[in-house]
Amino acid sequence: MDLEVEIGRLKLKNPVLVASGTFGYGREYAPFLDLNILGGIVVKGISLKERSGNPPPRLVEVPCGLINAIGLENVGIERFLKEKLPFLKTIDTKIIVNIFGDSIEEYALLAEKLEKSGVDALELNISCPNIKDGLVFGKDKRLAAKVTKAVRNVTDLPIIVKLTPEVTDIVAIAREVINSGADGVSLINTFPAMAVDVNTRRPRLSNITGGLSGPCLKPISLKMVWDIVRTLNIPTVGIGGIFTAQDALEYLIVGAKAVQIGTANFINPKVSVEVLEGIKSYLKNNGFKDINDVIGSLIV
Numbered sequence: 001m002d003l004e005v006e007i008g009r010l011k012l013k014n015p016v017l018v019a020s021g022t023f024g025y026g027r028e029y030a031p032f033l034d035l036n037i038l039g040g041i042v043v044k045g046i047s048l049k050e051r052s053g054n055p056p057p058r059l060v061e062v063p064c065g066l067i068n069a070i071g072l073e074n075v076g077i078e079r080f081l082k083e084k085l086p087f088l089k090t091i092d093t094k095i096i097v098n099i100f101g102d103s104i105e106e107y108a109l110l111a112e113k114l115e116k117s118g119v120d121a122l123e124l125n126i127s128c129p130n131i132k133d134g135l136v137f138g139k140d141k142r143l144a145a146k147v148t149k150a151v152r153n154v155t156d157l158p159i160i161v162k163l164t165p166e167v168t169d170i171v172a173i174a175r176e177v178i179n180s181g182a183d184g185v186s187l188i189n190t191f192p193a194m195a196v197d198v199n200t201r202r203p204r205l206s207n208i209t210g211g212l213s214g215p216c217l218k219p220i221s222l223k224m225v226w227d228i229v230r231t232l233n234i235p236t237v238g239i240g241g242i243f244t245a246q247d248a249l250e251y252l253i254v255g256a257k258a259v260q261i262g263t264a265n266f267i268n269p270k271v272s273v274e275v276l277e278g279i280k281s282y283l284k285n286n287g288f289k290d291i292n293d294v295i296g297s298l299i300v
């Protein structure tokens with residue numbers, strides 16, 4: 001059974017990845033599953049400087065998902081390279097480093113530092129504001145293009161640009177980043193949200209608002225993936241509400257080359273391996289020998 005897929009120049013042995021911010025730096029999950037089975041690990045978002053994130057409470061469950069306001073806590077690029085990457089390199093899977101910055105220069109600096117580090121690809125989290133003008137990179141197609149070009153100029157690593165759903169035309173943003181040198185796009189990041197405790201009349205998150213993830217995102221993200229694939233036919237990674245093999249297969253059938261599993265890891269740390277097993281059973285039961293025959297096989 002052939003499970004290999006390609007996101008531009010990035011070859012994955014299978015289409016099941018784990019999403020940034022929900023799988024730590026990989027090692028945290030080593031006691032629970034064989035990490036070598038995964039198609040790839042997308043590491044927690046890394047910035048130039050270490051960040052401690054927001055104070056608690058910074059996670060709140062809602063009926064359809066999870067709202068988080070972690071605040072992009074991470075160890076910073078220098079500690080990542082020294083303390084986290086050596087372990088990740090021992091795993092037989094692709095290591096994709098999610099990066100974010102306050103300015104275009106910061107993204108480029110991070111990419112330069114990772115260029116010769118032995119990682120397999122970069123994922124650009126463009127769901128954060130450029131401090132110069134306060135505009136979120138991923139909501140402005142000009143800024144999204146600029147940040148992608150700046151990273152492309154300093155690295156030959158495959159680049160996946162992670163899109164925010166908080167836009168009116170996600171296809172337009174995807175088009176700009178591909179034309180600016182990205183190998184593919186991944187979507188979606190969390191959607192802005194909030195929850196209120198009516199007894200105290202206070203927000204349930206210290207940051208007041210956060211990002212919504214989980215099952216509620218899947219139908220929205222699926223439609224965005226479908227729009228991008230049918231319009232642009234570019235390598236796309238589906239993210240949002242994947243808990244089962246069926247969820248993952250929906251994304252693959254509409255045309256995603258791969259998927260990332262996020263919130264579900266918190267409920268069942270082995271979920272990624274179970275999703276992969278379920279995909280294999282589906283291929284077998286439906287007479288498919290190659291995952292690429294399922295990808296984009298939607299009948300309309």
Ligand SMILES: Cc1cc2nc3c(=O)[nH]c(=O)nc-3n(C[C@H](O)[C@H](O)[C@H](O)COP(=O)(O)O)c2cc1C
Binds near residue numbers: 019045098190212240
């Ligand atoms: C606690 C938490 C932390 C996250 N941190 C990041 C991050 O650092 N960078 C990023 O690009 N996305 C981050 N995300 C977004 C996820 O990678 C993913 O895009 C989103 O949760 C939707 O997928 P899901 O419904 O499977 O969780 C985070 C999500 C959660 C729940």
